[in-house]
Amino acid sequence: MADNLEHEGYFGSVEYSSRDGLLHGKVIGINDLVSYEGTSVKELKEAFEGSVDHYLETCKELGKEPNRFYRGGFNIRTSSEIHRELSIMAERKKMKLNELVNKAFDYLVKNEDKVLNQNKVEQ
Template sequence: MADYLKHKDYLGSVDFSSEDGVLYGKVIGVNDLVTYEGTSVEELNKAFIDSVEDYLATCKEIDKEPNKFFKGVFNVRTSNEIHRELSMIAEKKKMKLNELVNKAFDFLVKNEDKVLN
């Protein structure tokens, strides 16, 4: 079971406030804070879809890119042992460490549900 909402290429978080008795969330991976809420799953899903559509329409109207920009560069912290093992695998395969890690990322993206469940 997924704990997120999906509409077009957009994902939305799902959270619950016991104090307010509402479900709520935000659209992930966009340039602005776009939120929604509802008192039922159906209401939350409709609010999410409406929020995505409204945001996309607003971005189009003001000629703004809706999707958050990612440079493709970030630091990954791991243990000394894992770093060493990855370096050795890369050497054996005659690859750069960065190339090896990108292959692992590609595999994860294509197999997310199998690997992370």
């Protein structure tokens, strides 16, 4: 995951505030808000790691699951044209639309940088 911090299997965002002159971020993929800040990359990384460790310790003490629960289902909004094209594609391949979309998601997850960087160039 580019431009993110990683520690103990958790990821953190990296943002810059020109108003404060600080780097800051939050742990992503959890139900709670855990944030951190620093004046340098080294300080930000140390603050992130300390925040993750403290969060995990607190969850353990409280007997709380630290990770966000993902059901595996969510709504996707797209244009009627894309919906139509995907439905036709799925039928041609003798697949359910859900199966086709999941294959696309699998490809995106495995090729994140390639796919997302390609889109930046095309825009």
